[in-house]
Amino acid sequence: MAGSVLALKLIEHNFTVKVIDKPELSNCSKIAAGIYNPVVFKRLTKSWMLDEVLPEMLRFYKSQEERWNCKLVTERNIVKLFSEEQEIILWQKKTNGELENYLDKIIHKTISYQSIKQNEFGYSKVKRSGNLDVKTFLDHTRNFLMQNGSYLDEKFDHSELKVSETLHYKTIRASSIIFCEGHLIKHNPFFKYIPLKPAKGETLTIEADDLRIGDDIINKNAFVMNLNSNQFKVGATYNWEDLSDDPTQGGKEDLEAKLKKIINCNYKIISHEAGVRPSVIDRRPLLGKHPKYDNIYVFNGLGTKGVMLAPFFAEYMLGYLTNKNSLNAEVDVMRFNPLE
Numbered sequence: 001m002a003g004s005v006l007a008l009k010l011i012e013h014n015f016t017v018k019v020i021d022k023p024e025l026s027n028c029s030k031i032a033a034g035i036y037n038p039v040v041f042k043r044l045t046k047s048w049m050l051d052e053v054l055p056e057m058l059r060f061y062k063s064q065e066e067r068w069n070c071k072l073v074t075e076r077n078i079v080k081l082f083s084e085e086q087e088i089i090l091w092q093k094k095t096n097g098e099l100e101n102y103l104d105k106i107i108h109k110t111i112s113y114q115s116i117k118q119n120e121f122g123y124s125k126v127k128r129s130g131n132l133d134v135k136t137f138l139d140h141t142r143n144f145l146m147q148n149g150s151y152l153d154e155k156f157d158h159s160e161l162k163v164s165e166t167l168h169y170k171t172i173r174a175s176s177i178i179f180c181e182g183h184l185i186k187h188n189p190f191f192k193y194i195p196l197k198p199a200k201g202e203t204l205t206i207e208a209d210d211l212r213i214g215d216d217i218i219n220k221n222a223f224v225m226n227l228n229s230n231q232f233k234v235g236a237t238y239n240w241e242d243l244s245d246d247p248t249q250g251g252k253e254d255l256e257a258k259l260k261k262i263i264n265c266n267y268k269i270i271s272h273e274a275g276v277r278p279s280v281i282d283r284r285p286l287l288g289k290h291p292k293y294d295n296i297y298v299f300n301g302l303g304t305k306g307v308m309l310a311p312f313f314a315e316y317m318l319g320y321l322t323n324k325n326s327l328n329a330e331v332d333v334m335r336f337n338p339l340e
């Protein structure tokens with residue numbers, strides 16, 4: 001996500017770009033459900049910088065839809081199934097505050113979706129949410145970069161980078177390099193000091209002929225989102241210990257236990273996937289220049305919200321690279337300066 005969005009923006013602004021990527025090294029973006037949710041459910045607050053990131057997100061992906069003549073964004077409601085009375089009281093309070101444009105005021109007492117379990121406390125809906133078809137976006141970006149002669153499918157070997165005023169990498173000469181390696185930044189000798197707090201996540205794809213939820217995303221400790229007429233994505237888990245891309249039995253059991261509290265029909269598991277989210281210890285994106293080298297940059301730290309954050313912060317990074325703006329300390333990689 002990070003490298004794709006940034007590369008497209010750089011090319012749009014007439015930079016000559018070479019993307020070096022070995023997609024098999026990290027599953028994270030490829031398996032993401034691509035959901036954008038303007039609301040943080042835990043505290044029922046607005047998502048960080050929502051008013052800035054949401055408009056740029058929609059503008060950017062919609063312009064790619066036009067360019068490639070494909071559908072990338074589906075606007076969907078997120079159906080929040082309440083677990084207790086307290087949640088309803090908080091919801092009603094927040095519908096009159098900063099979330100009034102995002103939370104539906106109606107509290108539904110009866111579930112009207114086929115094969116979703118009746119719920120003692122009912123549900124309401126988040127509006128102006130949806131999802132990006134991440135796989136289609138990544139596939140189109142890769143094809144575009146290949147056609148543009150801007151893509152190299154290989155593992156980047158950091159020891160081959162010769163740093164001077166002009167950078168040399170094998171046969172490539174470049175004025176700058178921007179690392180967008182997700183959680184694998186831990187292997188990057190220039191930036192491995194950054195305190196990431198990566199979180200592994202697992203998802204299931206299921207087939208359920210009797211489940212009917214339309215375009216809505218059903219949420220109760222896990223989400224269920226339709227992919228096509230009878231296939232659904234179910235996610236996601238969080239694990240901060242095991243940081244491999246391997247799906248686990250524990251992850252599957254966790255998701256199935258949550259799924260069975262949401263649906264009451266038969267289903268079959270079609271696939272089970274895992275990836276590692278590149279979250280930073282302070283849960284903010286990571287942008288900017290290496291503390292020692294003026295031509296080595298990083299664009300990372302998209303954490304759990306790559307879809308919503310990538311377009312705005314890629315634009316912000318572009319402004320920084322072209323000297324239009326400085327970086328806010330909250331996202332500047334210099335907040336973790338190892339030389340201090």
Ligand SMILES: Cc1cc2nc3c(=O)[nH]c(=O)nc-3n(C[C@H](O)[C@H](O)[C@H](O)COP(=O)(O)OP(=O)(O)OC[C@H]3O[C@@H](n4cnc5c(N)ncnc54)[C@H](O)[C@@H]3O)c2cc1C
Binds near residue numbers: 033184278302
């Ligand atoms: C289960 C799960 C569900 C998620 N759901 C959502 C969601 O619904 N909505 C949302 O917004 N976000 C979601 N996320 C988070 C989102 O996926 C991330 O924010 C985003 O994908 C991070 O993108 P990235 O490009 O930084 O990292 P990555 O996707 O890890 O990309 C890094 C790329 O760099 C390549 N690479 C690394 N090192 C090298 C090297 N040495 N040489 C060559 N290539 C290299 C990797 O192979 C990979 O292609 C989810 C994540 C998970 C795991």
